[in-house]
Amino acid sequence: MIDVRHIYKTFLVPHRVEALVDVSTTIAPGEVVVVIGPSGSGKSTFLRCLNRLEHADAGHIFIDGIDMLDPKTDINKVRAEVGMVFQSFNLFPHKTVLQNVTLAQTVVRKRPKAEAHDKAMALLTKVGLPDKVNVYPDQLSGGQQQRVAIARALAMNPKVMLFDEPTSALDPEMIGEVLEVMKTLAREGMTMVVVTHEMGFAREVADRVIFMDAGAIVEVGPPEHFFKNPTHDRTKLFLSQIL
Amino acid sequence: MGSFPAARRVRRPRSYYIGMGIFFLMLAGLIGFIYYSTLKIDYVWRWYRVPQYFLYHDTIEKRAEINGIVQSITQKGETVTIVVGGDEETESYTSPAVDIRVSEGDVIYSGDVLTVHQKWKAGILIQGMWMTLKVSIIAIIFGIGIGLFTGLARLSENPALKWSAVTYIELIRGSPLLVQIFIWYFAFGTLMNTLIAKNEGLQHVLRGLLRTEQIVQVPPLWFGVAALAFFTGAYVAEMVRAGIQSIHRGQTEAARSLGMTYGQCMVHVILPQALRRVIPPLAGQFISLIKDSSLLGIIAIRELTKATREVVTTSFQPFELWTVCALLYLFLTFTLSMALQYVERRTITS
Numbered sequence: 001m002i003d004v005r006h007i008y009k010t011f012l013v014p015h016r017v018e019a020l021v022d023v024s025t026t027i028a029p030g031e032v033v034v035v036i037g038p039s040g041s042g043k044s045t046f047l048r049c050l051n052r053l054e055h056a057d058a059g060h061i062f063i064d065g066i067d068m069l070d071p072k073t074d075i076n077k078v079r080a081e082v083g084m085v086f087q088s089f090n091l092f093p094h095k096t097v098l099q100n101v102t103l104a105q106t107v108v109r110k111r112p113k114a115e116a117h118d119k120a121m122a123l124l125t126k127v128g129l130p131d132k133v134n135v136y137p138d139q140l141s142g143g144q145q146q147r148v149a150i151a152r153a154l155a156m157n158p159k160v161m162l163f164d165e166p167t168s169a170l171d172p173e174m175i176g177e178v179l180e181v182m183k184t185l186a187r188e189g190m191t192m193v194v195v196t197h198e199m200g201f202a203r204e205v206a207d208r209v210i211f212m213d214a215g216a217i218v219e220v221g222p223p224e225h226f227f228k229n230p231t232h233d234r235t236k237l238f239l240s241q242i243l
Numbered sequence: 244m245g246s247f248p249a250a251r252r253v254r255r256p257r258s259y260y261i262g263m264g265i266f267f268l269m270l271a272g273l274i275g276f277i278y279y280s281t282l283k284i285d286y287v288w289r290w291y292r293v294p295q296y297f298l299y300h301d302t303i304e305k306r307a308e309i310n311g312i313v314q315s316i317t318q319k320g321e322t323v324t325i326v327v328g329g330d331e332e333t334e335s336y337t338s339p340a341v342d343i344r345v346s347e348g349d350v351i352y353s354g355d356v357l358t359v360h361q362k363w364k365a366g367i368l369i370q371g372m373w374m375t376l377k378v379s380i381i382a383i384i385f386g387i388g389i390g391l392f393t394g395l396a397r398l399s400e401n402p403a404l405k406w407s408a409v410t411y412i413e414l415i416r417g418s419p420l421l422v423q424i425f426i427w428y429f430a431f432g433t434l435m436n437t438l439i440a441k442n443e444g445l446q447h448v449l450r451g452l453l454r455t456e457q458i459v460q461v462p463p464l465w466f467g468v469a470a471l472a473f474f475t476g477a478y479v480a481e482m483v484r485a486g487i488q489s490i491h492r493g494q495t496e497a498a499r500s501l502g503m504t505y506g507q508c509m510v511h512v513i514l515p516q517a518l519r520r521v522i523p524p525l526a527g528q529f530i531s532l533i534k535d536s537s538l539l540g541i542i543a544i545r546e547l548t549k550a551t552r553e554v555v556t557t558s559f560q561p562f563e564l565w566t567v568c569a570l571l572y573l574f575l576t577f578t579l580s581m582a583l584q585y586v587e588r589r590t591i592t593s
Contacts, residue, residue, distance in 0.1 A: 051500055053496055053499070053500060076499075076502045076503065076504050077502065078502075079499065079500055079501065079502040080501065080502030081502075082500070083500075083501075084496075084497075084500040086493060086496065086497060088493050090491075090493035090494060090496065090497035091497075092494065092497070092498075092512055092516075093516065094515050094516050094519070103501075103511060103512075104498075104501035104502060104503060107503060107507050107511060108501060108502040108503055108507070149497075152501070153500075153501070156501060156502065
């Protein structure tokens with residue numbers, strides 16, 4: 001599904017940071033991968049490289065066999081297949097909840113209005129917000145906004161979903177409702193890459209946990225092994241700090 | 244949204260009323276002082292002469308154009324048709340049936356008055372104001388177009404677009420509008436009209452299009468409009484750029500991550516939000532434009548200021564007329580400001 005081979009990314013502005021150093025991994029269809037690590041470890045950059053919001057400097061990224069870093073690739077076509085959920089929701093404030101979910105369907109997928117509407121209603125019901133379709137995002141709580149953002153991404157029928165710290169900007173009492181939606185997705189067999197600090201979620205849902213530090217993958221493993229018997233000292237230190 | 248509790252009458256401190264009194268006293272004092280000064284120079288105020296420059300009752304005399312005999316006078320409702328039969332031709336004249344000066348069988352000569360009627364006509368100040376309005380509206384529309392395009396070009400990564408936009412913006416913002424109007428009219432205008440006049444083929448086509456025999460030229464009005472539109476466009480471009488840059492980067496990322504192209508993202512996500520934000524500065528710019536259109540008088544466009552100047556030279560009532568002129572500008576700018584405030588309120592609540 002996703003095949004990442006030796007990617008590098010260096011930021012030069014505001015100052016030189018080697019955000020990714022020789023990162024390689026493969027993600028199988030239906031797999032849920034959770035990426036954890038201290039802040040500045042490059043996990044968000046890694047995720048953003050997957051749909052080319054950041055352009056990796058070197059290496060290869062294949063999604064469904066399509067080379068993401070090939071300039072000839074129609075990036076918009078691939079991005080439509082890769083859903084992304086952001087830490088700060090990034091809903092369109094000038095559009096209603098329903099319009100947020102239908103916009104890309106009609107513009108990118110060229111679906112008829114009625115079909116897009118039905119799809120949006122079904123997804124908003126799925127994330128538990130069927131009664132909020134006609135309000136504007138600023139009238140919703142953070143948790144509700146993030147659930148709308150998930151519905152917006154799902155409306156494109158993506159093959160993969162990327163989550164960039166989806167619960168970090170939420171008040172504690174709202175984290176649960178968002179995680180619940182994500183767990184449902186995982187159970188339904190969605191391929192997911194999740195950057196998060198929610199260790200409970202990782203333990204319960206992840207098929208594999210990737211621990212990153214200083215731009216490199218330090219340790220990979222199934223959660224039961226990862227949390228109980230980490231092999232690397234850096235992983236042990238990190239886990240001891242957060243658990 | 245009207246959820247404020249009904250404003251209770253606040254008892255204002257006495258100093259507030261004293262200040263209010265001082266304000267009105269100063270205002271009355273100023274007007275009184277000006278009036279007193281004008282009396283000192285024996286200026287005679289004749290406000291009654293002003294209304295005719297807004298609206299006047301014009302007497303229209305319909306005259307025969309041939310010699311002949313009035314063959315028939317047919318009245319149909321409010322209008323009358325008079326048919327005059329000459330030696331070789333017959334002419335018919337139609338006008339309101341108010342004051343008919345001929346009857347059937349009369350022998351008339353070319354130039355004789357057939358009917359007389361009166362009609363309300365817009366005076367020179369209203370005509371001037373209409374011209375100001377027309378020029379401003381056309382310039383605003385083109386200015387928005389130019390500004391939008393230039394603003395987007397300014398943000399482009401492509402040097403051809405970006406540097407063109409920067410050059411244009413800096414040139415326009417760095418030179419006086421008056422000079423730009425001169426350049427448009429005396430330089431570009433002369434150049435263009437000479438080239439058009441010299442090009443036989445083009446003249447032929449233009450004459451056909453406009454159904455005229457004369458040499459076709461671009462009238463000064465359009466050079467004036469171009470000067471204003473390009474002037475405004477440069478300022479609008481900077482506002483559009485600032486508006487777009489003020490939208491959080493996450494909006495672009497969200498739109499692009501859904502597979503939208505740069506254009507789709509701009510049209511559906513960024514511009515609707517950015518333009519909403521720049522309505523207040525745009526309003527200020529358009530108000531400036533209405534006022535700046537007063538400079539167009541120098542290239543023979545008879546807008547409000549030029550119209551006023553013409554009336555002043557014939558009527559010798561500068562005090563009244565320039566006051567009226569200023570008030571008419573105030574009327575235009577205030578109306579525009581109100582209209583844009585309405586638009587702003589509409590877009591924010593939706």
